[in-house]
Amino acid sequence: MKIAIGSDHVGLELKPAIINYLKELGHEVEDFGPYTDKRTDYPIYSKLVSEKVVAGEYERGILICGTGIGISIAANKVRGIRAVACSEPYSAKLSREHNNTNILAFGSRVVGSELAKMIVKEWLEAKFEEGRHLNRVNMIGDIECEYIKE
Numbered sequence: 454m455k456i457a458i459g460s461d462h463v464g465l466e467l468k469p470a471i472i473n474y475l476k477e478l479g480h481e482v483e484d485f486g487p488y489t490d491k492r493t494d495y496p497i498y499s500k501l502v503s504e505k506v507v508a509g510e511y512e513r514g515i516l517i518c519g520t521g522i523g524i525s526i527a528a529n530k531v532r533g534i535r536a537v538a539c540s541e542p543y544s545a546k547l548s549r550e551h552n553n554t555n556i557l558a559f560g561s562r563v564v565g566s567e568l569a570k571m572i573v574k575e576w577l578e579a580k581f582e583e584g585r586h587l588n589r590v591n592m593i594g595d596i597e598c599e600y601i602k603e
């Protein structure tokens with residue numbers, strides 16, 4: 454899979470371990486920054502990664518900030534993004550199976566690297582079940598169409 458990854462200065466701490474892990478799993482990873490620990494703002498990287506995912510250049514995105522919250526909220530403002538902030542593997546898996554999430558977010562202040570890797574693995578391996586969930590995901594798209602104007 455082609456995966457776009459981004460963080461803020463806090464999430465940067467965990468990012469190298471996740472990039473290495475993704476490569477070990479055989480994925481192609483592009484890091485959209487930041488590349489230094491200078492204080493920055495997470496919405497910049499949410500937007501960069503989200504735009505790559507909705508453009509179809511990358512199949513999935515991974516975002517890391519302190520909690521996973523701000524960076525996922527910002528990503529969810531991009532039309533077509535369904536981002537989930539997760540701190541355990543069960544929700545990560547269900548977010549794929551039921552909600553067809555295309556961005557995973559977590560917090561470097563919340564999870565350690567081993568737990569983060571488990572979350573990433575479950576999320577990457579789980580498949581969207583479609584069926585009754587498809588209509589609900591389409592309903593999310595309808596809300597976007599209603600409220601997000603070009």
Ligand code: RB5
Binds near residue numbers: 461
């Ligand atoms: C940065 O201090 C922190 O607010 C950010 O990393 C993130 O946790 C926001 O949701």
